[in-house]
Amino acid sequence: MEVSELKFFSEKTSPFINSKGIQLNFLKNQLFVKFTFDMMVFTDTSWEYINQRPRQIVQEMAKYQQILFVEEPFIDQSIQKEHYRVIKIIDNLIVIKPVLRHLDDLKNVIHSLSKNTNIPVGWFSSATYYPLIKEFRFKKIIYDIENELIRPSDIMESNEMKLIKKSDIIITGSKAEFESKSLSHNNVHWIPSPVDDIFLVQDKEISSAPANLVNPERPIIGYCGLIDSRIDFEFLEKAAINMPFATFVLIGPVLNSGREKLPEHSNICYLNLSKYNSMPSYLKAIDVAMVPIAVNENNRFVSSSIVLKYMAANKPIISTALYDIERDYHHCIDIVRTPEEFCVTASRKLIPNQVANEERWFCYNQILNRNSWTGTAMEIQKLINGK
Incomplete structure (x- = not known):
């Protein structure tokens, strides 16, 4: 509000x-x-x-x-x-x-x-x-x-x-x-x-995609969270240029510290998250979840809580090599260090693979059930x- x-x-x-x-x-x-x-x-x-x-x-x-x-x-x-x-x-x-x-x-x-x-x-x-x-x-x-x-x-x-x-x-x-x-x-x-209880509901209980996420061309590579100076916008822009067939969607409030750096491309869009409780329906609509936060000294202590929300939605996750995320979750998500590596990994994750989906969900559940x-x-x- x-x-x-x-x-x-x-x-x-x-x-x-x-x-x-x-x-x-x-x-x-x-x-x-x-x-x-x-x-x-x-x-x-x-x-x-x-x-x-x-x-x-x-x-x-x-x-x-x-x-x-x-x-x-x-x-x-x-x-x-x-x-x-x-x-x-x-x-x-x-x-x-x-x-x-x-x-x-x-x-x-x-x-x-x-x-x-x-x-x-x-x-x-x-x-x-x-x-x-x-x-x-x-x-x-x-x-x-x-x-x-x-x-x-x-x-x-x-x-x-x-x-x-x-x-x-x-x-x-x-x-x-x-x-x-x-x-x-x-x-x-x-x-x-x-992770909040609202993210742990069964997929069938989540409503259809929000109205402002219906039009973007699929596949959708999405980020949910604060859009501020922590985001590696140069990394994001290069990835979007190298994957013109995909839509990169950043969902969340844009803070002043990041507003001036937002890259503008036809396959990058920014959606305001008006209600926190609507985030599960946004996550349901994306195909691959990303954590495009810059790896630097300022972001060394960034919390990895966003990863748990992605896990609850059972989405393939690709993250930059943030300290906590790489150390704690490298066994069940993909860690990348360059935009080129991101694109190769994302393209692979977009290929349907039922066995990989089941293995991923098993790994995610072990983490989500801890607390x-x-x-x-x-x-x-x-x-x-x-x-």
């Missing part, structure tokens, strides 16, 4: 609405309701956004504790006072969407919602929020690192170093990130993101409880 589509409310007038947009009767005697939170989660993403890691975990944890989920604020220095929208997801889970003049104003928004400043757990998915730590007395601080910062500013780099030092527990989605952070902290845990979001949330809760 774009910021321009939201209606923001000030402290005295903000209604509570649930995830379907229905206003809830939480205003009593014209006074704003406050909560006693057991956990505050600070993220650099939106609840509806494609990145699902913090969302899935806290939704499980909210079954037995009160959680405030703080989305990345929209900064608008032209406004006179901070505004925000409050959404009740389930009984114990509140999401706020702040619009602020300055990040420092976020403390005012949170104080207006929270009865307590002694918070059992502070969960940080971004070092951006480090200055807010002093505003609350967190008993335990968790730093959840899904992906390493890409070319961080001096301030962000400094904030992350301070957050690492202040954190009681660090969890990482990438094994390479785990190995790196273990050098500077003594309580780091590698907890990869499982779940419920189990992941329980594992992290045990760390919080010191067990």
Whole structure:
């Protein structure tokens, strides 16, 4: 949901609405309701956004504790006072969407919602929020690192170093990130993101291809995820030129960091993923799944979670030689290092082969059955409880 589509409310007038947009009767005697939170989660993403890691975990944890989920604020220095929208997801889970003049104003928004400043757990998915730590007395601080910062500013780099030092527990989605952070902290845990349940449904339960994916000529070689500076656009362009008979489809939001680099060719198209839950139907429509992320130092710690979504759709997968992906999944997906190698591999994967399909699915299932979001949330809760 774009910021321009939201209606923001000030402290005295903000209604509570649930995830379907229905206003809830939480205003009593014209006074704003406050909560006693057991956990505050600070993220650099939106609840509806494609990145699902913090969302899935806290939704499980909210079954037995009160959680405030703080989305990345929209900064608008032209406004006179901070505004925000409050959404009740389930009984114990509140999401706020702040619009602020300055990040420092976020403390005012949170104080207006929270009865307590002694918070059992502070969960940080971004070092951006480090200055807010002093505003609350967190008993335990968790730093959840899904992906390493890409070319961080001096301030962000400094904030992350301070957050690492202040954190009681660090969890990482990438094994390479785990190995790196273990050098500077003594309580780091590698907890990869499982695949969401929506990707594990039977193929017959998935609806037909989305309307905006009907026209592209087959075969379709597809990528689902953030379209940003991590993508190796030069690699992608060369592959598309060498395979004019195929359509290369990139599905997902285009971030500013990648917008200027998008190659334009007749067989490359970009589709916006309006709803995360629709991703399985997009994956069903593609013939070969790709991970065209550039192999460089900035992307060394990129999470391999997208591979699990491809596996759940039982698609042949071709990836660049990213550290985690090559190490953990080389036995069941194809790793390539050049556009030419990509084209040869993709052409081979497009040839129907029932035996190869069955062998691939067997290998994928062994990986997919290892964990779940419920189990992941329980594992992290045990760390919080010191067990």
